[in-house]
Structure formats: structure tokens, C-alpha cells
Amino acid sequence: MGPTVVAADAPALLEVRGLRAGYGQIEVLHGVDVTVRAGTVVALLGPNGAGKSTLLKAVSGQVKPTGGCVHLGGRHVNGTPPHRLARIGLCTIPEGRGVFPNLTVRENLLMDTYSGSRAADIEAHAFERFPRLGERRHQLAGTMSGGEQQMLAMARALATDPALLLLDELSMGLAPLVVESLYEIVGHIAAEGVSILVIEQFARTVLDVAHVAAIMSHGRIETVGTPAQIEAELSSAYLGVNP
Numbered sequence: 001m002g003p004t005v006v007a008a009d010a011p012a013l014l015e016v017r018g019l020r021a022g023y024g025q026i027e028v029l030h031g032v033d034v035t036v037r038a039g040t041v042v043a044l045l046g047p048n049g050a051g052k053s054t055l056l057k058a059v060s061g062q063v064k065p066t067g068g069c070v071h072l073g074g075r076h077v078n079g080t081p082p083h084r085l086a087r088i089g090l091c092t093i094p095e096g097r098g099v100f101p102n103l104t105v106r107e108n109l110l111m112d113t114y115s116g117s118r119a120a121d122i123e124a125h126a127f128e129r130f131p132r133l134g135e136r137r138h139q140l141a142g143t144m145s146g147g148e149q150q151m152l153a154m155a156r157a158l159a160t161d162p163a164l165l166l167l168d169e170l171s172m173g174l175a176p177l178v179v180e181s182l183y184e185i186v187g188h189i190a191a192e193g194v195s196i197l198v199i200e201q202f203a204r205t206v207l208d209v210a211h212v213a214a215i216m217s218h219g220r221i222e223t224v225g226t227p228a229q230i231e232a233e234l235s236s237a238y239l240g241v242n243p
């Protein structure tokens, strides 16, 4: 399945310009530009330590930018706390699965629903999209397989009815087939109109559902292109690193 077709001139939902951020005295992002147009999936790939997670943290209000700007839906949101960003439609699935291991599937789903949807609706939607979660609604999240936990993280994210979803290394520690099926779900979510910025080290499956792709290294975006261009770039630059 390829990505759905979207207009190249769709409005920018997320616009990051010259973003700088870091930890203490150490600057990690040295002026990053990223645009996610409404209804598109943007894939950002890059090696260990490139600053990918830091970028997501800076966009989602967990790390304060020291320069540049983040616009979400046309609003300047630098320094806006995460819970406020959630209310205006931003949702992040962090690195290493955003689930609470000691709560059941059901408790995880119902824990933070900013949208005010009724609990029964949230459950019904989640279990319709992910029947496996329905079968396991009373199981502790921490005892599920890695792929099931990522499904739960996605179901939790969707319960907040996001406009923009930020995904950090969905593939981490998962078998290729599981990763493939998770990205198929990501493709469906995008087709329903959710815009998505997804980061990965070198998991190419993400390129199947992306409209735009980029490579980040050393705190900068090195290349932006079509998924096919980025795939070719990865093959020549990183051949052998992660076949």
C-alpha cells in the first residue's frame, strides 16, 4: 500500500523554522526546518544521536527551544506546555512505547482523554480498529507483546482525536513483519486525515506510507526529498549499517 495522494499545496499544519534546542549548555538542534502539510506523513530518518527525539521533544513542549520557531496550525507555540498542545491537537507517542505497564489495556485507553469523548466511544473505536486490544482489554499492558503495546500506544493517541501525531521509533525492538503491520495502520490513520511526523533510525518500511522524507544527522536536516529519493540516498550512504 502506498501513501494516499494529497495536494502538494495543502496548508502547513506544523512549521518548524531554524529550531535550536539542547540540554543545558549543549546544543543538539542547530537550526532545523521541517514542514508537515495537512494530511501528509513526513518521515525523518537518521542515525543514533542525530537529535530526532530532541526535535520531537522540542515540538511537543518537553524541551524548550533556544532559537527558531514552532508553528502549529498557524499559531506560534514555542514554550507552550504539552497539555495545552494536546488540547490543540498534538499527540506524541514517545520512544519506547507510551503505555503504562501496570495498568490494563482498558485503563490505559481511558486515562487521559482530553477530547471529552465518552469512555464507551473511545473503547468502541479502539477495539474496532485494533480487535486484538479488545480481546485483551483486561490484560496488564506490560505483559503484552511489543507490537501489541505499540497498538495500544496508537489507540491511546487516537482517543485524543489528534490533528498531528508525532511518532518516535515505532519499530524499536520489533520484528520486521510486526513493524510492517504497524506502518500499515499508520497509513490508514493518515488516510483518515491525521497528519503524521514519524522518526526512525533506518526502518525503511516507514517510506512506504510517507509523502515526504528527510535525513537528519548531527542536529541538522541533511536532505529532504521524496521517499524514493531518500531510499536511494540511504542505500548509497548507509549501505551495510542496517541492511
Ligand SMILES: Nc1ncnc2c1ncn2[C@@H]1O[C@H](COP(=O)(O)OP(=O)(O)OP(=O)(O)O)[C@@H](O)[C@H]1O
Residues within 6 Å of the ligand: 023, 028, 046, 047, 048, 049, 050, 051, 052, 053, 054, 055, 095, 200, 201
Ligand atoms: N536528557 C538529556 N540530557 C542530556 N543530553 C541528552 C538528553 N537527551 C538526549 N541527549 C543528547 O542529545 C543528543 C541527541 O539525542 P536524541 O535522543 O535526540 O537522538 P536520536 O536521534 O533520537 O537518537 P536515537 O536514534 O538513538 O534515538 C545525543 O547526543 C544525546 O546524548
Ligand SMILES: [Mg+2]
Residues within 6 Å of the ligand: 052, 053, 054, 095, 168, 169
Ligand atoms: Mg531517539
